[in-house]
Amino acid sequence: MREALARLDLGAVVSLLRAAAGLTQADMAELVPGWTKTKVTRIETGERATLFDIRELFAWADAVAMPREALLPLILGRADAALDVGNSRALEDGSMDRRTFNTAAVGVAAGLMLPAEPTAASQVPARVDSAHIRYLKSCLDGLWTMDWSAGGVSLLRQATALLTRAKAMLEESDYTQLVGRQLQALTGGLGVCGGFIAFDAGEQPLARRLLGESVLLASGTGDAVLNAHAYLTMALQSTALARVSGQKGLAREALRFLDLADEHARHEPSPRLHALIATRRAVAAALLGDELASRHAITRARRELDRGLHEADPHWLGFVTGAEITGHEACAQIDLGRPAAGIVLYQQVLDDRELPARNRAFYAARLSTSLLAEGDVPGAVAQARTVLPVLEGPVKSVRTLNELRRVRDASADDDFSGRFDTIAASMATE
Incomplete structure (x- = not known):
């Protein structure tokens, strides 16, 4: 794209997004106010250049909840373009050339086009139908x-923007009873997803609020898996x-949530x-x-996984593998005061080549x-050094960074500490 x-x-852009979301041309027409299936066909085949009108392009992007930053390759003419303010220090020491700096400046200017709120009521369709449901489901899975x-x-x-939009659709749009139940379940699912993403980003009050909202939404759907996911x-x-914090009350709270997940x-x-x-x-x-109880739970988890894949496994459970169970077992061993056992188990987890990058x-x-x-x-610092390039690159996880904070505080390695602090400052400003 x-x-x-x-x-x-731009015809290919529409076609690619539509195909990735599993939508027909008629579905795409339903998403965008004023569009018809014929119009979608003509745009995709290049017979109609409507999207070269910037207002029409933004209307389409807003209708499909595409962040406007995603349009930067169109503005800059480069597939790798991204919204980045740039680095004044890099310009001063010569590692950023003038052309790169100018590109970054254009990116900042493009950022002025971004709405103050990522999703606004103006983007909410008057009526929600099955095409909107399929598209939101595709966004959630993505x-x-x-x-x-x-x-x-x-x-x-993006997660909070999609959630805000789904909540506005639930409150403001018209829909049938069936579509309404599906929309409420998807909004609850987006709440769980947004809550987890906020948790991983280190935004704990926001995570708790979003997860609390998701529980309320899920409770009215009759969707047992969604309810279990929220409590999980x-x-x-x-x-x-x-x-x-060392507060045992929070661990007991977790067990109560897990009892509710089990019940659902x-x-x-x-x-x-x-x-x-x-x-x-x-x-x-x-x-x-x-x-x-901890050992019994691990045994139960492995027995469940030994049953194999099932068509009822939701998409979001794709990360649950033997390595994930071993990772939890390692964590439990450390919490029980056995770090040596945890070390062996974590080494086994990292031997799994299929482990997702963030995990x-x-x-x-x-x-x-x-x-x-x-x-x-020394071993802790050496191991932590293997994580820093990932956090400097594709994985932006405050939860992971915070795991390394004790190592940073114990380290006398100025280079390691400096890189850690730079990453922490970068994540704090994103």
Whole structure:
């Protein structure tokens, strides 16, 4: 799509987005006010140059919830164009040439076109139908897939924008009873996704608010998997906060959330869903010092996963694998005061070549802090160094960065500390 934008092939842009979302030309026409199937066909075949009118282009981008930053390749004529303010220090020391600086300046100017709020009521369709539902579902699945590779900081704005738009559609648009139930479930799903992304981005109050909203939305849908997912994610945040604060009440809260997830999921056939509930229970139990319950939960998780793939497994559960269970087991061992056992288990996790990029970075960071807990400061710093290039590049996860903070504080390596601080400052301003 970036290449199509850079060469001004707007027909291909529409066609690519439509195909990626699994929509027909009639579906695309339903998404954009005033469009017809014939108009979509003529745009895609190049017979109609409507989108070269900037107002029409923005209307289309807003209708499909495309961030306007995504149009930068069209403005700059480069497929790799991205909105980046640039770096004045790089210009001063000569590592950024004048052309690159000018490109960055144009990017800043383009940023002035961005709306103050990513989604506005003006973007809400008067009537929501099945095409809107399929498109929102595609957006939600795409967010989960990108999260496995990108991390929360990169996706938070888009996730909250999609959630805001879905909530406005739920409140303001007309729809049938069936479409209304589907829209409420999707809005709840976007709330869970946005809540997890905010959690990974280090925005804990926002994460708790979004997850609380998702529970309320899910409760009115009768969707057992959605309800379980909402409580699973709330439990994940509670255990993370319990570990940082040392408050056992938060670990007990996590177990209550997991009991609710279990209750909703009890008749669901998805092995991965039950495996995830069990793995998160293992960590919460370990935080309370209950070794027997933790070990039993890990055993249950592995038995569930041994049942194999099931057609009822939702898309967002794609990350639940044997390595993920081992990662939870490692975490539980460390919470039980056995960092040496955790080190061995984290090394096993990192041997899995299929591990998603964000999760690999997180578990590599956890291995580093496990080495630190064993008193191996040089080993911890060496391991942490393997994570920094990933955080400097594609994975923007404050949760992962925070795992390394204790290593940074214990390190006497100025280069490592400086790189850590630069990454932390960068994530704080994105």
